[in-house]
Each structure stands twice: as structure tokens, then as C-alpha cells.
Amino acid sequence: MSAGPSGEVEASPAFPVSGRKLDRSAWSWALYQGGRDPYIGLISGFLFAPYFATEVVGDAVKGQAMIAQVGIISGLTVAFAGPVLGATVDLLGPRKPWLGLCTLLVIPLMLSLWFALPGGTLLSPWTVAGILAAIAVLLSCGEVLFSSMLTYAAKPRMQPMASGLALSLGNVTSIALLLFILFAFMLPETPLLGLSKESHEPDRIVPILVAATFALCAIPMFLFSRDAPSVAKKASLKSILGGIKSLIGLVRNAKDNSDAMIYLLARTLAQDAGGVLLVLCGVYAAGVMGWGATEMLVYGLLGCVAGFIGGFAAGWLDEMFGPKVAFQIEIAGSVLGLLGIIGAAPDQILFIHIANPVAIWNGPMFTTAPELVFLLCGFFGFVFQIAAWSSSRTLLTRIAPKSQMGAFFGLAALAGNSTSWLGPLFVGIFTSVFKSQQAGFVPVTILFAAGFFLLFLVKGGGREIDPA
Template sequence: MALMPTAAGPEEALPPSVSVPGARKLDRSAWSWATYQAGRDPYIGLVNGFLFAPYFATVVVGDGVNGQAMIAQMGMISGLTVAFIAPVIGATVDTLGPRKPWLALITLMVIPLMMSLWFAAPGGAILSPWIVVAILGLISILLSCGEVLFSSMLPYAATPRMRPMASGWALSLGNVTSIILLLFILLALMLPEKPLFGLSKEASEPDRMVPILVALNFALCAIPLFLFSKDAAKSGGKANAASVKMGVGSLVSLIRNWKQNSDAMIYLLARTLAQDAGGVLLILCGVYAAGVMGWGGTEMLVYGLLGCAAGLIGGVLAGWLDETFGPKIAFQIEIAGSVVGLIGIIGAAPAQILFMPVTDPQPVWNAPMFSTLPELVFVFFGFSGFVFQIAAWSSSRTLLTRLAPASQMGAFFGLAALAGNSTSWLGPMLVGIFTAVFHSQQAGFVPVTLLFAAGFLLLFFVKGGGKEPDPA
């Protein structure tokens, strides 16, 4: 059954020749929408990334190898779960209209789950490691489903001219809050001999406090969206089995009649390939830096902070590129920039720059780290790659809002989640194969470049997503 757009819904994808009215400056609705991502994103970096997850693997489980294996199993199960249910959620919410009630429900479920990670005590003394990993998996599923609702709300929360900047600023704000929280945790909890709040290092309470601070930040930053952001109009339908059945039917019809939305479908394939490559770049670049450049914990911490700063710049850059060239060309520029950054990274080594050897590199400035020219070049290309990759995430979201029909926006973001989770294994698998075959971390990243290139080329077959003219 086809879905009818609501009267208050966003505009359907418009051809490049049609003028779209509206100011670029974000209004309260758009800012409030962007602020939600500032609350959600720190979980990805601080809990899933380089603070709580390593603590869980090494201290709660007590064995880094088994801990990593448990997290990997959780990631596989949660990813497959999202791949099945996200499209259904997206298509169903299209039949109902408003996203806020369901996003509020997910938010109210996620926050206490994050706080419950405080009970992940050393050795599983309070919660067993398997209960903790189950909580992490449930949070991952809820956040991924919330991403479908949140992203499909953008066309309602922001006018067409505001969407590029809103999408970019959302990612930038997420990196701002990540940096602030990270610095606070390090300076107030991790580094002092006597942490703030009287926390006990012997009981690993500073590590266990991380998800609580992330949850409090999420709760605070989520409030503006529910108070001020505009949402889709009510369709009159009720949330019941019939609405789910209608959503599934619409989803099946959408896939069966894919030629009617061929540009959006081709784009989803291009986006999936490019973001598989981008995910590998963001996730494995730290491992690569530690292995090839021989950096220790302090260097990696500073490198991680630079990565957050790059994300802030990337979000702003994406908004400017989208406005200047249109989101499709912007996405291609960002993919190309990511490839340049990746080539610079894999061409670097402690005594090598862009695949050319450097004889006995000496410090070029008086610094406690990153003092040699090869190190500085590696940091430069790594920083650049991060900037363009975060920008690519923003432009890809904006482009989908331009290509997908307004009445099926949720379904298309659900399909994007399905595609992303179904193929998230591809990039890491190719890296693993090339690394094992050629016994080289540099060679392992060659297929990542090929995935970027495939996504870049496929975008040439997508019509739409060009620069929108200034209103008369």
C-alpha cells in the first residue's frame, strides 16, 4: 500500500531547476534537532570506543582477548538485529507521522541502561560480563533504531535550505561534547591520584563513571529536540499490529518497485560502499597508528583528541560544501579527500613519507611527541582523513533527504541501516585478508581505497542532489 505524504510534511525531492525558499541560518527547531546528536554521539567514542570498552575487556572480563571476542560477538548480533528491524521501524513510522514519541521512548530506555553500566565492577563482581555485554548490545540496537527516527526527522525539523548546515552542525556538536567530556574525565577522574567525587581507583570507579556522565549529557542535550523541534504531522493511524503490517507492506512494495526510486536506490549502494570504507578508516586507523608508528598510550590519546577536533571541523565543512556544490558533489569531494588522507597514512612510517624513505629523521621542533617530520606528516594526513570522513557522513544524510520521497523518508533511512549493518563486515574482512596475505598493515588498507572509489563512481549514476539555487 502506497503511503500518502502529510500536508505538513517536507517537500518531495525537487529537481535542480526548482527554487527552494528558506534561509540558511538555523532556527530554533533545527538547532534543537542538532543538539540531540550532541548528546548521543559521546557514547560511541567514550563507551564503545577508547574508554569503557577497553576497561570492560581487560578488567571486567580480565582477559583482553576474551573481552574483545565478547564485544565482537555482541556487535555481530546487534548489527544483524538492527538490519532486520530498522527498515520495519522506519516504514512503520512513515504510516504514523511523528517521530518524537518513539524517539522519546528509545531515549528513556537508553539512559538508564547506560547508567546501569556503573555496576560493571572488576572481575564481574556485581554484574557478570555476559550481562554487561548484553546491556551494551541492547544500547547499540536502541541507538541504531533511534538513528533511523532521528535522521528521518531532519526534513521536518529544518527547512530545505537549513538541512545541510543542520546535519553538519549536529556532527560538530557531537564532537564538541565528546571533547569536553573526555577532557573532564581525564583531568578530573583518570589522572589525579584522588579523583573527583571521592571515586576509588582501586574499584575502577573512574572507568565505571564514564557511562554515567555520558548518560547525563545525553539526557540534557535531548531535551531541546522534544521541546522545540518540528515533527511530522499525525496521520491519524494508531501504533498497533495493523500499522506495522502496513509499514512492512510499504517496505516490500518499495523494494519490489525499486526502479521508481532508482536514484535513491543506487545512492544507497554507493553510500554503503563508501561508508564501509569510512568506518574502517575511523575504527582501524588508531590500531594502524599504534602498530606502524609505534605510538604509546599518551600519543594515541592526543591523536584521539585531534580526531574529535577533526570531526568538529568536518561537520562545519560539510554544511559549506553542501551549500556551495550540492550534497552529491560534496559527498564525492569528501570521498576524494578521505582517499587522499588514507594514501598519506599508508604511505607513512617512522622513516618514510608518501612511500619515500627518510634517512635518520630528526626532531624538527621541541615537542614531547609528534616531533619528527614523518610523524607530523602522518598526523596531518590522518587529521585530514578524519575531517573529510566526518563531512561525508553529514553530506550523505543530507543527500538522502533530497533523493528519497518525503512520504517514505523513514523507510529509506531504515534501508540505509539495513545496508550498512548487512555489509559492515566487508571492509574489515578485506583489510584482514590483505594484511594476512601481504604481511603488511599498509597493504591491508588498499581495499579500503577500492571501496571508496566504487562509491565515488556510482554517484555519477545518481540524478539529483545538486546545488539548489538562491531564492529569487
């Protein structure tokens, strides 16, 4: 990557941009997500959440149910706050001041997770769950602000690539952190900085590293990315009430934006079902496959590599088929990967029992066929699920009016968080009733399928792109 004329940054040859360039504003915008996304993979997914469930709570099944409850609480909160926030910033203009506030609040909360000791001896499991819920609310509100900046931070023809790049960068930083954690803290008998494995300090330092990465990667976006233009208003109760009024009008006139409204319903059922999968997949793998911290770290690393590929794949699929069809392809791929995951167990492949599985290679881990199939299906599903996140964001920028982009991304937060609490609720119910983590993911598959078919009713989102 090198600086080009007029302050533009020439795209890396590894990024398929068809001769076009992303400028500094778009790259800086994407880098913000590069710093934020490791929280999803390392804390909500592969490392801290399994540690929380198995060591702080002390029971993988109860821990998964508790994390599902965190999803319910945070999802309901964002379902109310997100749309109002989005509609209000449409009236106020710039997103950066509010995004900066969310960022400044969330980083200390991440740092506080260091005190989540085994058995809840310092912070009780429910206190830790409350911190996780608060972080989830702030990150979700930040997502509304950040995503609605895309139409300003990147030129129209560059928006699919900028969206995909943001997700790819999130996985690049996650891979870098995972490798550092693996070689600095997990593999050595004496971890770096003298951390104690007996006290699970290598697990507890993960949120600190994630918080530091987020802070560093956020800086360029606040310095260089284009924002919505300022308007002659200041934040006040009157502006919030104006945002609520605008939001109500938007919902009342839903017929004028039927494509966007149908999309939001499809996203509710499908895309955030994938969010449930990403949040709980680590706990699921630890509980069902019986993997320890090192295996989970490698599993997370492979998931991040898949996400890196998925971010680039999304840009290509959006250009080839349009974001609507791309989104459907990605949902279908996610379902296939999910079926492979829930059909696996230490003695099972694709729901078929394997008697006494033996090692098929002499590696340090993942030596049996069921483990390797689980890894392959997880990798496949992650590629398509991360791509789906990108295409869903690009699709909304195509079918929603630019003047109401914040409101529509706020409604997307409402739609997404409707699933993010309904999905965990169903997962928790199925897990508790059937006493099985596999059964807990059956409703997620149904939500995916419903969203896939609803997208056929969306008329926009084809290959046509407005001139830059």
C-alpha cells in the first residue's frame, strides 16, 4: 500500500479493486472496524466467553445459557435505543462525536474484565455478565453510527469494497492478536510478563489487549474519515424528540421504502441469526468437542482467517451479483456450515455416529476425523457469515435514502437486536429443555432459512451502481 496523488491511498494488489482506489477517508473508516472486531472474535467468541462459561461460571451449559441471557438484555436495550439514536443523528449531522463517546466508554469496561477471576471470587458471574451486556450495548450503538458513516466516508462505487475491507481488517487484527497470545501466553511454560496459568491470567489479559488495539485503530477514523455535514442544531431533548418524530414518520410511511423495510425483516431473521452463531460458537466448541484453551485459540485463529477471506469475497460477490443475491448466497453457505457444526461431536460426523474414532495424523491437536470435519465446516460457515455481514450493510446503503441513512441503520439495529435477543432466547430454551448444546442451534437454522426466502421480495440491490 502506498500514498497516491491528492492524499489517496493506492489499494494493495491483494485487494481486488479492478483498478480503482480507496482514499484515506475510506481506509481510516475501515480501520476502525479493524480495531473493534477482535472483541467479537476473541472475547465474545473463541477465548474469553469459553473461559467465562467453563471457569467463572464453572459449567459450560449454564454458561452458554447465561451468555444467551446477556444477549437478551443487551438486545432489548439496543432495540429501543438504536433507532432513536440513528434518527437523531440524521438531524444533528456528524456521527464522530457520538461514536467517540461510545468508544471512550467501552474501552474501560473491556479493561475491567481482567478482574473476572475463576469461580467469580472477585467479580461474580452476574457482574461479569452485566459488564458484557454494557459492552454489547455500546458496541451496537456504535455500529449504528459507524455503518451510517459509510455513505460519507467512501465514494459510492467504493462502498462495497470499503465494507468488505473493514471486515477483512477486523480479521487481520484478530489473527495478529491470536498469534501473539498463542506464542506469548499459551504455548510457553512460563508466559510472557510472568502471567500465571493457574490463575488463568493468559485468558484474562485478552480483553486488555483487545481494548488497546481498539483504541489505536480508532484514532485514524476520527482524524481522517469524512463525516456527515454539520447542521445548525445542538444535541438537546428537542433534537431527540425530533428524531423520535422522524422515526415514527418513517415507520408510518413504510410503503414508500418497502424494499428497505422488507430487507430489515429479512435481516432480523437471517443476518443476526448468524450473530448468535458467532457469539456462541466458541462456547459450543469448548463444551461439545471438549477443547481446551490452546485448541480454542487455534480454532479462533482459523475462524479469523476465514473471516479475512469472507471480507474480500463479499466485495467480489457484491460486484458480480449485486448485494441482494450475494447476501442470499452467503446465507446459504452459512447454513451449510452450521449444519456441519451441529452434526459433529467427538464421535460423530454429519449426525452419523463413528465408533471409537482414532487419530488419522500425528499432529498436536485435531487428530481425529470428527475434529477435522468440525474445523472444516466451521471454516466454511465463517467465510460466508462474515461475507454476509458486509453484503447486508452494502445492501442497505443501496436501498435506503441517504438523508435517512442513520434512521435506517437504527432500524437495522432494532431488527438485528430483535433477533439477537430472540435468537439467544430460543437457543437458551432449546439448550435447557433438551440438555444439549447441539439442539440449542436448531432455531438458528430456521431463522437463516426464513431470511433467505424473504429476500426474494426485495426488488432493489441488484448489480446496478450509481456513478461515483
